Amino acid sequence: MSVTGVLRGRSLARKDVLPAAGLFVLGVVFLSAGWDPFAWGKEPPWPVPLPWRLVVLAGACAAVLVRRTRPLPALGVGVLFGALDLLAGFSVAMLLALWELLHSAVLHASKRASRLLARTVMALTVAIAVVLFATAQDLQVVVLLVLLMLDLVLVPVWWGVTVRQERETAETERLRAEQQARIAELDRRSAVAEERARMARDLHDVIAGHLSAIALQSGAVDPRRDEREIVDDVLRAIRQNSVEALREMRAMIELLRSQDPQDRRIPDTAPPRLAELDLLLDSARAAGLEVAVEGGAAPPAGLPASVDLTAYRIVQEALTNAIKHAAGARSWVRVFPEGGDLHVEVVNELTRGGEPVLPGAGAGLLNMRERAAAIRGTVTARRDGDRWRVHAVLPVAGERERNER
Incomplete structure (x- = not known):
């Protein structure tokens, strides 16, 4: 494993350990101070000693350690320990742990599981609200309970869905940018290949055309046998092909040297x-x-x-x-x-x-x-x-x- 991989693994472990440890320390402080705002009246239905409350809280905090790698099992474990803590009074630290587990399950689970979880939570919230309104004797208390439930349950779900959508949008934009960069690179290579092919055709026309003609003309005449007029005609043709080849080669070289295709230093050589x-x-x-x-x-x-x-x-x-x-x-x-x-x-x-x-x-x-x-x-x-x-x-x-x- 590379050094970068080791450092990344340590960074990810720290991201998991710090929230779990922070929630546990916060729960120890609250429970030791006797601050248990969600207790059932003066005495909970199942009073347990403080060490057992801490064991239950530690189980929920342990689930926080794997909330990103195993989001749904971590949420299931957290709900189980949350139910046990509910019988003993339900601490604030347990509420925050469940809040984190629910948010992480919506954020890190598969797309299908995340969508199903969000719909299930919303359906349960609506069902509980309907039951409360149907059986309520004090409407004001029911409204406050429903608002509290919305804050404690729907907010982490909404937050997880929003962050997930932003990440998916960013990933889509990244893939689109990579595709555009790949297409631009292919276009650039295609343009270079096309330009090279064009240059090869032009060079072939100059070399194979003019220089081949020069070679053939110079080999077709024998000054010792042929008449002077024929020799002069061949020499004129050789000179004409040589000058034409040099002219086209010079124009091509000047064009290749120039960075600006509109450079006025390039001679105005009309193509044949x-x-x-x-x-x-x-x-x-x-x-x-x-x-x-x-x-x-x-x-x-x-x-x-x-x-x-x-x-x-x-x-x-x-x-x-x-x-x-x-x-x-x-x-x-x-x-x-x-x-x-x-x-x-x-x-x-x-x-x-x-x-x-x-x-x-x-x-x-x-x-x-x-x-x-x-x-x-x-x-x-x-x-x-x-x-x-x-x-x-x-x-x-x-x-x-x-x-x-």
């Missing part, structure tokens, strides 16, 4: 959009991919920023995967609105045999699906004959309404 689709296609062509745009490269006007960025990232990831797994193959990109949604479709031929030019981490398809799900869209990626088809459906009208709220 479908308006820059031609640059993305040129970069893919420089890496050796034959890319054609169906329906023109101009994106629909008036797209929400979230839809525009998501569509761009899906095209970027799909082309990056095509470069990795189908180098030199033909690809088609199609972006078109339909029924309040924006459809993004990237199709590429499947190469027969051979290994991917660059190893993949397997996160590309997952990132595309997560980006689409963030704006309540969907992405499907599957084989379609001798081609690989990526098709995204991004809601435009719903996202525009969310942005306007």
Whole structure:
């Protein structure tokens, strides 16, 4: 047992011993002084010596020791000794002991037992009051007896019920506070996980997109064989991807360093959009991919920023995967609105045999699906004959309404 447990046990024992000892000492003083206000006239019906009165009082005080751990048995023992003391005159200390036992039984017993005890006490009190009024010869004396009985019996019951209700209310509030704290902690963890997932997607787009393109472009050209014009085009594409990757990485690092999301020191770097689709296609062509745009490269006007960025990232990831797994193959990109949604479709031929030019981490398809799900869209990626088809459906009208709220 720990030191804290020992100290707590001693503290609880002291809370039990002090009231019992105090009641017994008070009873000894009162009985020794001959102050017995509840005696039956001059002589009680069963006069007993003082030592026996003290034995009866000691039994009731012993029940006080276990009034919190065994409330109902302690009350039963106290009532038994109280009945014995009643025949000898019923002392004030015995009355206080029964008062404490009744209060503790209502307070510490089970909820069902406490409720039953309170109702029983009230019913007995009402029954006794009715009998007294029915058989009374002096109404004034009966009223005084009933008021005294209410003070001596109903007050401890009422007090115990009130304290119990306050404790239950406090316990309910404590549990509610713990639940709210637990929910807040889960929300915080969820927010952190969501933010980490978002950062992972952004880093993947920058690294897997731009840097993979750089690696493929630099490996696809041979300065000793290729014409100078081809080499210059590849070098320009490599430089463009490098600058773009550095720009996005710098913006992300500055955002992570800042404590204030409205910090003006963060550079105003606009996220890539479908308006820059031609640059993305040129970069893919420089890496050796034959890319054609169906329906023109101009994106629909008036797209929400979230839809525009998501569509761009899906095209970027799909082309990056095509470069990795189908180098030199033909690809088609199609972006078109339909029924309040924006459809993004990237199709590429499947190469027969051979290994991917660059190893993949397997996160590309997952990132595309997560980006689409963030704006309540969907992405499907599957084989379609001798081609690989990526098709995204991004809601435009719903996202525009969310942005306007």
